Amino acid sequence: MxxxxxxxxxxxxxxxxxxxxxxxxxxxxxxxxxxxxxxxxxxxxxxxxxxxxxxxxxxxxxxxxxxxxxxxxxxxxxxxxxTTDWITAEGHAKLHAYGIAPPGKAETATCPHCGSTDTAEVSRFGSTPCKALWQCRACAEPFDRFKCH
Amino acid sequence: MATDDLRPARMVQAMRLGDDSLILGQRLSAWCGHAPTLEIDLALANIALDLVGQATLLLGYAGELEGAGRNADRLAFHRDVRDFRNCLLVEQPNGDFARTIARQFLFSAWQLPLFQALARSPDPRMAEIAAKAVKEVGYHVEFAGDWVVRLGDGTEDSRRRMAEGLAWCWRTTGELFAADGMQRTLATAGEAPDPAPIRAAWDARVDAVLSDAGLDRPAGTDAVRGGRDGLHGEHLGHLLAEMQVLPRTHPDATW
Structure with a gap:
């Protein structure tokens, strides 16, 4: 039980x-x-x-x-x-599919819309405490990235 | 010293730190919907949320140590101004954006090394609260420090405002490093950090950021104090009136 x-x-x-x-x-x-x-x-x-x-x-x-x-x-x-290290591999895949870049140690995030890594942080603080606001330079779409924590 | 003997000092420490976070969180919340840009609005609201979260944990712990049945809400909403133990820095009015940033930077640059030290405290509750909060405080100090540089190294107007904001807040910063009986009791037991290395870490960060911003260290006094003894400026009473009116008007209300 x-x-x-x-x-x-x-x-x-x-x-x-x-x-x-x-x-x-x-x-x-x-x-x-x-x-x-x-x-x-x-x-x-x-x-x-x-x-x-x-x-x-x-x-x-x-x-x-x-x-x-x-x-x-x-x-x-x-x-x-x-810590974001506790998010599972499945969790990472689901976040990406949902349009949120999963947390990562890399300098740039992978755009969840077009897959480009030509991205930049717009604001350290985003729509919720756990996310930062990013933008893709390739497709110009804004997206959330889970903050490393 | 036995843990029971440390209880009153632990309670005062948790209440002081909890009041710092609560009052600054309330101050920052007033920016919501009014900040210069959407990104800053989100940032200040997020920092406010982190601080109110810290206050919930710290005041909850203070209430447990006190053992009089007061929880975090009771302590936040049903104490009068003379019973608050926050430092004077956090109760300073928001002023313009530069003054808010000055206050945030000077506070977070102190809170970061303090919480890093408290995370190693033999008091397990204080240690776990500090270890949880310190990750977020790292963001706060970076955000505020970046803005000190942008405003200080910006236009003539932004530079003047940043210098004025720092000078305004500077008067109360000495209080952050003052040691009294409570602090010495906890320091002897290894439960509160010695103010000297905290001051050194604060000085180093403040000097580095001011240098990047092309600003001088404010020259005036830093010796205005009283908050830790409940002696506050007139502004805190106004803040509390707004923050407490609902629970005080309807003390028996439940959600």
Missing amino acids: TADALAVAGAVPDPEIPAVTLADLGIVRGLRPRADGGTDVALTPTYTGCPATLAIELMVRRALDDAGLRAVGIRTELSPPW
């Missing part, structure tokens, strides 16, 4: 970027035993002030309840701090 809880929580879509799941983003950290013998799902926030944190908790709660896992609790873990 507890393995189910991990799968149920991990399958919840991210409220800001519904193309990826919480498991893809590495937000679901695992199952933790409680002192009373029960189990908690451990979640970690991406950015400290991410307004989606509460929405994510509510969505996981509802998903667990709908799966008949009312006894499973939810806890927030800050440490170790979330």
Whole structure:
């Protein structure tokens, strides 16, 4: 049953970027035993002030309840701090297909629209705390890039 | 010293740092929809969000240490001005964009080395909060530093405004590095960094950015202080009135 809880929580879509799941983003950290013998799902926030944190908790709660896992609790873990390295390979592919350049160490991002690497950062801060605003010089389209964090 | 003996000092530290983040986050939020360009609007709103997130964690921890049943919301919305422990720098009015950038740069250049040090604190809660926040503070100081250079190295008007903004904020910066009884208690236990190396890191960054911007270090005093003891300027009361009016008018309301 507890393995189910991990799968149920991990399958919840991210409220800001519904193309990826919480498991893809590495937000679901695992199952933790409680002192009373029960189990908690451990979640970690991406950015400290991410307004989606509460929405994510509510969505996981509802998903667990709908799966008949009312006894499973939810806890927030800050440490170790979330990093974009925890986004899975599948998550990277889904982000790209959705039109968001996945995080990478490269100086330039690959344009999710035309695939060119002739791109430049427009603004370090974008539409959500986790994304920067970029533009492609080849097709001139603006796009979001997940910030390395 | 036993952990229980450190509790009051830990509580004061968490409250001071939480109030810094809360008040600066509230100040920056006032730019939303008013910034010079859309990109800056997004940047300031994002930084405000990070700071309010820090405040939620730090004030939540302060409330736990206090043990009187006050959570982060209670501390943010139901304290009077004399009970706030933020530094005077963060409560300075936004002024023009240059003054807001000066305030942000001088603050973030202090918060970065401070949080880097606190991330190694033997107090596990403070360490994990600082380790989480420090990644974002790196962005803040780069953003603000870039703008100090662009405005300082820009037009005659932008240069004059940047210099004026720095001079205005400079008066309160000495307070960031002042040590008092609480800080010495925590420093002795290795839970608060010695202000001297924080000051050295701050000086180095400030000097490097001002040099790139072609600006001089402000010459006036940096000794205006009082925020850590609850002695604030008149501006903080106005900020709190706006921030607190709803929860104070409807204290029993729930979402």
